[in-house]
Amino acid sequence: MATQFQLNTKEVMVVENKPGGGSTVATAEMARARPNGSVLLLGSVGGQAIAPSIYSKLPYDPVKGVQAVSLVAKSANALVVNSELPVKNVQELVAYAKAHPGTLNVTSPGNGTISHLSAELFKSMAGVFITHIPYRGDAPAMQDVMAGQAQMTFASLPSAKAGADSGKVRILAVTSSKRVETMPNIPTIAESGVPGYEVLSWYGVFTTGGTPMPTVNRLAQEIAAVIAQPAIRESISKMGMEPAALGPVDFTQLVNSDSQKWDKVVKTVGIKLD
Template sequence: MHPNPSRRAVLAATLATGLMPRARAQSARPLRLVVPFTPGGSTDILARALAPKLALALGTNVVVENRAGAGGSLGAGEVARAEPDGNTLLMGHIGTLAVNPALYPKLPYDPIKSFAPVAWVARVPNVLVVPATAKAKTLQEFIAQAQAQPGRLTYSSGGNGSAAHITFELLKLRARIFMLHIPYRGTAPSINDLIAGQVDSTFTGTPAVLPHVKAGRLRALAVSSPQRIAALPDVPTVAESGVAGFEADQWYGVVAPAGTPAAVVARLNAEINKALALPDVAQQLATEGAVPTPGTPQDFAALIARELPRWAEVVKAGNVKVS
């Protein structure tokens, strides 16, 4: 049940005067930052980097809760139904907020109507990786191998309709290759099997694969961003490697339930932007291959609106199904 108007007005006034820590201490309610995926993926890593800074700034506990299922739809739906009081937030990303509407005919939320965008947190290039023992040393060699053996090579993802799945579908369309998709229940298990050689490749967010690339367990063939990334300066972009115009970075941001008071949204936005500017957070994100994207709630709203039709086209062209 949503709070009544008078309670909401009091909360907004409290936040606007900068007394959020005291209000939260009195309510003894922790702030829930819901991650709609299993632990270990890019969304989870970024949420856990942000949570302690928010806790310090807001004077309350910030609990990261993993609510996985249906490509992030279950966790997102839970936040959409929560009270719009600033105590429940979603670490949303390209899948939950831009891809899922094209995949699920009966989503428990609307990416535009169900949420109040709070802050665009980061942009994370995807990295196409293969086992360290793989034959292909470059993306060109990988594509040639896939073209020579249609349907023989496999790629893993964190689930049907996940960002990794959709990104690889875009690569398949642009490179004109056919490969078998192997979905997992989460990014971490999909990477574990890739390292073990059970699958041939994956194309997922930098934070989840970078440690394995650095340790020599995986080989990075290409990144999805328009330019090379600092974390992997020797790895070319997909466009550099011959697939012209390819760009498919993941993006992440915080949203609150629709109806959250503007003052609450503004305060949360300000604190998230401050956290992103902290040297240790910036360094942590850079180490993970993530690029901070501070801005206004309106900036994040515009991104969501822009990305929805783009990925709907990919889902349709690739005939992507979630079951």
């Protein structure tokens, strides 16, 4: 599906959805384009920082074929548990897991997703054994926790809040290093007994590797100007994310840092999707 947007009398932007392979299909098409900045990709931590580790063979070079342009938005996720589970905070959850090894299940939208790796990182850092159950999508992963078929999940903030408002799940903590402004009473996992734990989801714009840096910098400036618009910031905030513009250098550092972080988790757990 493609959608055209008239930017002015001479320029048209075509938005085309290319689902599949955890964003690798879309990334591959962008990587094959002419390196002039005319083809852009809205990428994510899953597609750009995790996919190179969980897929043994990609149809593009994740380093030379892709150029980071600008971060657009970032967000913490939330650790939620079924409201019937007798724990009120992360420390109690860890204690319960250690006292009842193998009895807790953690759901995710699928193997290799940021939710799955958030759980694996938590298990490793907290020293607990919890069984991972992959689902096909966020909704069923949350629904089974709400129904009590599973005990916990790492959910997006809007999904976590909706579940908590229903009274069927309890939010124990957020995954960021600092508390979320919209949930000031919810602690972080790091301050709740698992020091150093931090996970952020993010979205950003990428273009074809080899694109001249003056073009990349100009794109980043234009994107930053758009993100600064109040209406755009409000729209991003309504999705439970924080508007955040980072230029090519800083955004590349973020992608590389997350790639190294998740590569270690993927290798420890042994996750492969092909």
